[in-house]
Amino acid sequence: MQASIIIFYCLAAMIIGGAILAVTSLKIFRAAVFLLFSLIGIAGLYFWMNYEFIAAVQIVVYVGGIVVLIIFSIFLTHHSGEDMKSPKLARSIFVAIAASSGFALTMLLILQHQFFASSGNVVEPTVKNIGTQMLSTTENGYLLPFEVISILLLAAMIGAIVIAIKTKTKA
Amino acid sequence: MKTVLTISLSSIAGHIHQWLEKAIGNPTIVYLIDMVLVAVCLLVFLVLLCFFLGWMERKVAAFMQIRLGPNRVGPKGSMQIVADTVKLLFKEGLTPAASDKFLFHLAPMIVVIASMMVCAPLAFAKDFQIFDISIGVLYVSAVSSLGIIGILMAGWSSYNKYSLLGAMRSGAQIVSYELSIGLSLISVVIMVGSLKMSDIVMSQSDGWWIWKGHIPMIISFIIFVVASTAEINRAPFDLTEAEQELTGGFHTEYSGMKFAMFLLSEYINLFVVSAIAATLFLGGWMPLHIGHLQSFNHIMDYIPSSIWFMGKTMFIIFIIMWFRWTFPRLRVDQLLNLEWKYLLPISMVNILLVTLMAIMGWHF
Numbered sequence: 001m002q003a004s005i006i007i008f009y010c011l012a013a014m015i016i017g018g019a020i021l022a023v024t025s026l027k028i029f030r031a032a033v034f035l036l037f038s039l040i041g042i043a044g045l046y047f048w049m050n051y052e053f054i055a056a057v058q059i060v061v062y063v064g065g066i067v068v069l070i071i072f073s074i075f076l077t078h079h080s081g082e083d084m085k086s087p088k089l090a091r092s093i094f095v096a097i098a099a100s101s102g103f104a105l106t107m108l109l110i111l112q113h114q115f116f117a118s119s120g121n122v123v124e125p126t127v128k129n130i131g132t133q134m135l136s137t138t139e140n141g142y143l144l145p146f147e148v149i150s151i152l153l154l155a156a157m158i159g160a161i162v163i164a165i166k167t168k169t170k171a
Numbered sequence: 172m173k174t175v176l177t178i179s180l181s182s183i184a185g186h187i188h189q190w191l192e193k194a195i196g197n198p199t200i201v202y203l204i205d206m207v208l209v210a211v212c213l214l215v216f217l218v219l220l221c222f223f224l225g226w227m228e229r230k231v232a233a234f235m236q237i238r239l240g241p242n243r244v245g246p247k248g249s250m251q252i253v254a255d256t257v258k259l260l261f262k263e264g265l266t267p268a269a270s271d272k273f274l275f276h277l278a279p280m281i282v283v284i285a286s287m288m289v290c291a292p293l294a295f296a297k298d299f300q301i302f303d304i305s306i307g308v309l310y311v312s313a314v315s316s317l318g319i320i321g322i323l324m325a326g327w328s329s330y331n332k333y334s335l336l337g338a339m340r341s342g343a344q345i346v347s348y349e350l351s352i353g354l355s356l357i358s359v360v361i362m363v364g365s366l367k368m369s370d371i372v373m374s375q376s377d378g379w380w381i382w383k384g385h386i387p388m389i390i391s392f393i394i395f396v397v398a399s400t401a402e403i404n405r406a407p408f409d410l411t412e413a414e415q416e417l418t419g420g421f422h423t424e425y426s427g428m429k430f431a432m433f434l435l436s437e438y439i440n441l442f443v444v445s446a447i448a449a450t451l452f453l454g455g456w457m458p459l460h461i462g463h464l465q466s467f468n469h470i471m472d473y474i475p476s477s478i479w480f481m482g483k484t485m486f487i488i489f490i491i492m493w494f495r496w497t498f499p500r501l502r503v504d505q506l507l508n509l510e511w512k513y514l515l516p517i518s519m520v521n522i523l524l525v526t527l528m529a530i531m532g533w534h535f
Contacts (some may be wrong), residue, residue: 001198028347029327036320050307056313064316068346071323075339127306127366 007048014041026083029074036067051125180477181298209301214291220391221438225252228492233498256431260289264427267330274328279425283322286439288314292368293446294455296477300369307368308356311447312349315402318436319345322421325433329424337420340410340503345402347510348408349486351398354518355391358525359451362388362534372455378452383534387524392452394518401435401493401506407498410506449483456480 025031033126038061046055087095120140125130137143189224191201226241226249233240241248250260266275292307294300321344326338360366362384363374374380381388401408412420422433449455456476460468501509526535 027271029324030271033277033320033324040317041178052304053309056306056309059313060309063320064349065312068316068319068323068342071320071327072339074343075323075335076325081481127309 004048008045009096011041011044011048014038015045025085028077028084029071032070032074035070036063039063053125053127053130141170179299179475180296181289184299204452213287213301215479217287217439217442218266218435219289219444222256222448224250224438224441224488225255225434227488229310231489231492232479232496233248235493237531259427259431262277262331262427262466264429265424267424269330269331270424271328274324274425276429277352278321278325278328279429279436281324282318282436283432283439285317285321286436286443288317289443290439293443294368295448295480296456296475299477303367303369306366307371308360308366311443312353312356315440315443316349318440325425326421331424333417333419334421334423337412337417337423339415341404341421343503344404344408344506347507348398348401348514351394351510351514351518352402354515354522355398356447357393357449357521358384358387358391358518361525361529362520368450368455372450372457375454375457378460379452379457381452384525384528385534387521387528388452390521391518391525392448394514395448395452396487396490398510398514399448400494401510403439403440403444405437405491406495407500409500409504410503441491442484445484446480448487453487454479 009092018034018036018041022031022034022038025034039058043058043063046052046058070121120145123140134141134142134146188201188205191204192198195201195204210452229240229248229251241251244250244254266272289311291302292300292310294303294305309505322341322345323338326336326341329335359371359380362380363371365371375383377383381392404412410416412422417423424429425433456469456479458468458474458476458479460471
């Protein structure tokens with residue numbers, strides 16, 4: 001067995017185990033930590049595929065940003081230290097059926113699908129290439145989606161500031 | 172020009188690797204043994220370094236306050252830190268009854284692992300680097316953000332209001348100061364055009380960036396040093412463990428070796444931050460060359476690259492220790508004002524200046 005395959009299965013176990021524990025844990029802070037492990041596992045998977053830039057972005061955005069945000073909101077919530085109530089049996093059975101049928105459907109489609117290598121010209125995933133592709137208007141350039149997403153993020157930030165801003169009340 | 176001295180850290184590492192290849196043959200196993208050796212060397216180096224930094228901190232503190240500092244155990248008190256470590260080893264590791272045990276034990280490990288992982292792309296000497304990853308600088312800023320999770324975890328799982336408050340302060344502080352750190356790192360990346368640590372060092376062979384990039388680079392160097400002092404929770408930004416207010420911040424409930432791990436990670440972070448500042452702004456392992464003074468440059472070339480690197484790093488560590496005994500601690504609102512109203516706008520304007528300089532070729 002090749003070492004890279006062993007590493008792949010370790011990462012996969014980390015991702016799936018983290019995800020399952022995040023959903024089943026009754027302590028909300030622990031759930032956030034298990035989610036963190038799952039996200040780090042995904043970053044590891046990107047490293048495994050040599051997509052170093054994407055892996056670093058995954059860590060910056062999800063681990064450094066989103067999980068810290070989640071943890072902060074847990075800190076600011078009342079009674080978040082107590083165990084959550086375990087769900088009703090009927091509800092958990094229904095959820096298990098829904099989740100497993102969704103999983104079965106996805107797996108069925110993946111196994112039936114015939115994958116073939118993309119015929120387009122392959123670009124090395126270096127930072128320079130990513131930057132050039134992102135800001136070019138030529139074929140395979142992503143300038144328009146990049147700018148649209150930038151405007152969306154800017155709008156979201158301005159919206160957040162408008163919501164959070166305090167207007168001075170008259171004394 | 173032939174150098175007389177040919178022993179270097181990179182050649183030693185190369186010889187060990189070749190010897191292993193001859194003795195074992197199987198490349199996968201050789202690779203694994205290489206990795207284990209590197210990890211052991213790094214661990215030993217970092218622990219010894221932390222011993223040294225602990226001693227240095229006391230001596231610098233004593234020097235700043237015109238007193239002697241530790242002077243009983245060993246020559247000039249240099250073995251004091253060993254005595255402290257033995258004391259910590261024998262201390263009982265208490266776990267609060269109401270704490271979340273799993274996270275309480277996990278937190279110090281995450282903090283230490285995160286700060287050790289950041290050491291991977293550092294260039295310790297010429298051609299002597301653990302992992303010259305193509306996204307070096309981005310990797311550093313990504314992995315160093317993992318440490319905050321450990322701090323938040325420690326504060327939460329201790330089940331203590333002081334710990335929780337300390338962790339929240341730390342979180343707010345690190346998340347906000349990360350921005351100016353990132354922006355000041357980007358100013359060097361714009362100049363070099365690469366994120367790779369070895370490229371960044373090589374680009375400084377004809378002058379360090381702090382000199383080549385003149386005023387904007389000096390601004391971003393100062394911003395980096397200030398913001399990284401805040402990022403590693405050191406005085407004057409040590410609100411997270413302000414004794415007078417929070418007894419000990421996020422590590423109030425930790426004792427024995429778990430406390431020692433927080434201390435270890437604090438010193439590793441201090442080293443890493445200074446090493447990155449030295450690599451990006453002060454030329455890493457590049458010797459000091461002054462213009463056309465040939466003989467002076469040759470003498471500088473004889474000093475080994477590892478000594479250049481460690482010397483520059485120690486210089487910045489000294490500056491950060493100097494801060495600690497010079498400035499009083501900031502209040503929380505002052506801390507956040509400093510970042511959001513001063514450092515961040517300045518570094519944003521600075522980035523525009525740097526970009527303009529890089530486009531127009533105004534740097535040396």
